[in-house]
Amino acid sequence: MVFKVTILGNSAAIPMLNKNTTAQVLQYEQYTFLLDCGEGTQIQILRYKAKSNFKAIFISHLHGDHCFGLVPLLSSMSLNGRKEKLLIIGPKDLKNYIESQLSFTNAYLSFEVEYITPQLENEIVCENEYLEVRAFSLKHRVETYGYVFREKEGPPKFLVEKARALEVPPPLFKLLKKGISVQNIHGTTIYPEQVLGEKKMPCSYAFCTDTAFYPDIVPYIKNATLLYHEATFKQSEVQKCIDTMHSTAMEAANIAQLANVKKLLIGHFSARYFGMEQELVQEAQTIFKNTEYAEQGKTFFVE
Amino acid sequence: MVFKVTILGNSAAIPMLNKNTTAQVLQYEQYTFLLDCGEGTQIQILRYKAKSNFKAIFISHLHGDHCFGLVPLLSSMSLNGRKEKLLIIGPKDLKNYIESQLSFTNAYLSFEVEYITPQLENEIVCENEYLEVRAFSLKHRVETYGYVFREKEGPPKFLVEKARALEVPPPLFKLLKKGISVQNIHGTTIYPEQVLGEKKMPCSYAFCTDTAFYPDIVPYIKNATLLYHEATFKQSEVQKCIDTMHSTAMEAANIAQLANVKKLLIGHFSARYFGMEQELVQEAQTIFKNTEYAEQGKTFFVE
Numbered sequence: 001m002v003f004k005v006t007i008l009g010n011s012a013a014i015p016m017l018n019k020n021t022t023a024q025v026l027q028y029e030q031y032t033f034l035l036d037c038g039e040g041t042q043i044q045i046l047r048y049k050a051k052s053n054f055k056a057i058f059i060s061h062l063h064g065d066h067c068f069g070l071v072p073l074l075s076s077m078s079l080n081g082r083k084e085k086l087l088i089i090g091p092k093d094l095k096n097y098i099e100s101q102l103s104f105t106n107a108y109l110s111f112e113v114e115y116i117t118p119q120l121e122n123e124i125v126c127e128n129e130y131l132e133v134r135a136f137s138l139k140h141r142v143e144t145y146g147y148v149f150r151e152k153e154g155p156p157k158f159l160v161e162k163a164r165a166l167e168v169p170p171p172l173f174k175l176l177k178k179g180i181s182v183q184n185i186h187g188t189t190i191y192p193e194q195v196l197g198e199k200k201m202p203c204s205y206a207f208c209t210d211t212a213f214y215p216d217i218v219p220y221i222k223n224a225t226l227l228y229h230e231a232t233f234k235q236s237e238v239q240k241c242i243d244t245m246h247s248t249a250m251e252a253a254n255i256a257q258l259a260n261v262k263k264l265l266i267g268h269f270s271a272r273y274f275g276m277e278q279e280l281v282q283e284a285q286t287i288f289k290n291t292e293y294a295e296q297g298k299t300f301f302v303e
Numbered sequence: 304m305v306f307k308v309t310i311l312g313n314s315a316a317i318p319m320l321n322k323n324t325t326a327q328v329l330q331y332e333q334y335t336f337l338l339d340c341g342e343g344t345q346i347q348i349l350r351y352k353a354k355s356n357f358k359a360i361f362i363s364h365l366h367g368d369h370c371f372g373l374v375p376l377l378s379s380m381s382l383n384g385r386k387e388k389l390l391i392i393g394p395k396d397l398k399n400y401i402e403s404q405l406s407f408t409n410a411y412l413s414f415e416v417e418y419i420t421p422q423l424e425n426e427i428v429c430e431n432e433y434l435e436v437r438a439f440s441l442k443h444r445v446e447t448y449g450y451v452f453r454e455k456e457g458p459p460k461f462l463v464e465k466a467r468a469l470e471v472p473p474p475l476f477k478l479l480k481k482g483i484s485v486q487n488i489h490g491t492t493i494y495p496e497q498v499l500g501e502k503k504m505p506c507s508y509a510f511c512t513d514t515a516f517y518p519d520i521v522p523y524i525k526n527a528t529l530l531y532h533e534a535t536f537k538q539s540e541v542q543k544c545i546d547t548m549h550s551t552a553m554e555a556a557n558i559a560q561l562a563n564v565k566k567l568l569i570g571h572f573s574a575r576y577f578g579m580e581q582e583l584v585q586e587a588q589t590i591f592k593n594t595e596y597a598e599q600g601k602t603f604f605v606e
């Protein structure tokens with residue numbers, strides 16, 4: 001099971017050289033999703049060799065540093081001949097935002113787009129055989145959504161020591177994991193039930209940007225395996241967070257702790273902290289130890 | 304006198320890794336102008352350390368590869384606190400294109416914008432004490448303008464040998480060039496008229512993209528010092544040029560020859576020619592010898 005997220009950009013407000021605005025690629029098995037789409041996301045996809053046959057694109061809100069790359073990306077997908085339908089999930093103005101730009105630039109899309117705007121808190125906005133994605137409101141200056149990607153049911157634990165004891169050749173382990181019987185080195189049939197344990201806890205990835213400190217989201221992201229939460233300022237600049245409806249690193253850590261998540265990623269740091277990213281991480285770690293910087297180009301596994 | 308153009312991008316239709324879509328920075332003395340603004344132009348400005356306190360931005364046409372970077376750039380200028388009025392020159396829909404995106408993304412500009420749409424062929428759309436800029440129609444699928452930046456009057460030639468003979472210290476040459484009297488090493492006053500010759504021919508830069516082969520523009524770009532002309536395809540793909548209203552490298556060279564320009568720059572090559580740029584240059588050179596590739600990151604002097 002592959003469940004991972006690659007950070008394509010994490011800069012707040014203005015891109016810098018080698019530091020793009022927000023975009024993340026989430027992959028679950030063969031499915032790929034894009035989360036936010038700052039300017040230049042299509043180039044970041046090339047730079048980090050991310051998969052880009054997106055099933056769906058999730059936009060948190062319509063501030064430029066989270067959506068300026070979207071119409072350029074859709075235009076290029078179209079010029080490259082995409083035919084598959086695309087889901088685009090986000091605020092209610094997103095459809096008009098996209099369609100007006102396409103119209104002004106005399107572009108049309110070679111594929112169908114289905115727009116989805118979350119209607120109810122914590123409702124499922126998208127799902128497939130593995131995952132369900134729920135949306136909930138964040139607290140920002142404009143209509144903004146957080147998203148949580150949760151496994152429908154964790155796969156059973158594979159008991160590797162038991163499979164070895166039964167003398168199954170290691171290349172066949174992946175078949176057993178998928179529930180397929182195999183033969184061991186003596187030609188004896190080994191059934192999946194012999195080597196599969198209890199079902200694992202479902203893994204989940206929560207994406208929360210941009211938002212003020214907002215404990216109302218805690219029930220929706222409870223026990224997440226990995227939480228990305230914006231942290232635009234240090235606690236010493238908490239007044240700036242109040243004025244602009246962003247979070248401090250400490251507030252992000254507070255949310256992680258309240259929600260009992262396994263690991264916290266923080267990003268969307270103000271440009272003033274360029275080169276000082278670890279200071280924000282350390283601030284968060286005073287409250288929530290398992291915090292890491294969502295560094296551009298890095299891939300994090302949700303497991 | 305500094306008169307130069309820096310290529311920030313030259314890719315047609317879709318950006319590639321390390322190859323952005325069209326944007327150029329033109330500098331004349333202390334004045335800086337932007338010509339087209341493909342996605343990621345603000346990052347290219349940082350990458351190539353180009354001056355960015357633009358007096359005016361010229362947009363050729365509203366295809367995404369020439370304008371997707373514009374609203375992101377304006378937003379960043381505003382976040383950086385620009386106060387100075389900005390001229391934006393281009394097609395009639397440009398104002399609505401910009402203002403609708405600003406509205407959707409809840410952004411406002413910290414500075415005034417004056418929009419100018421060319422009304423008459425070859426009319427002056429913008430001028431200062433050094434330069435006049437004229438616009439003219441190109442032949443493309445949508446409303447598209449070419450621009451020519453021409454010195455109002457060439458400065459007089461500086462007779463360096465004469466200045467040396469008069470024993471003027473070389474650091475003072477620049478004052479004489481500006482018409483200011485100086486003292487030579489013996490304390491004798493040397494007047495500018497003693498070391499300035501005839502006025503130079505005015506230099507000019509012509510920017511023509513995107514366009515089919517269109518000899519109607521020749522009178523407007525006649526005798527240009529430097530002509531940038533798109534060359535999307537090789538002559539062997541001339542039918543594609545006819546279908547999409549672009550030019551071949553050979554057609555760009557034909558225009559350069561007809562207009563008797565001093566030097567031709569070509570770019571906006573189709574992605575199919577990636578790594579084969581010199582083949583298009585060589586094709587153009589069979590007709591117009593002084594042709595060069597408008598390579599990203601390069602600066603060309605207009606002199």
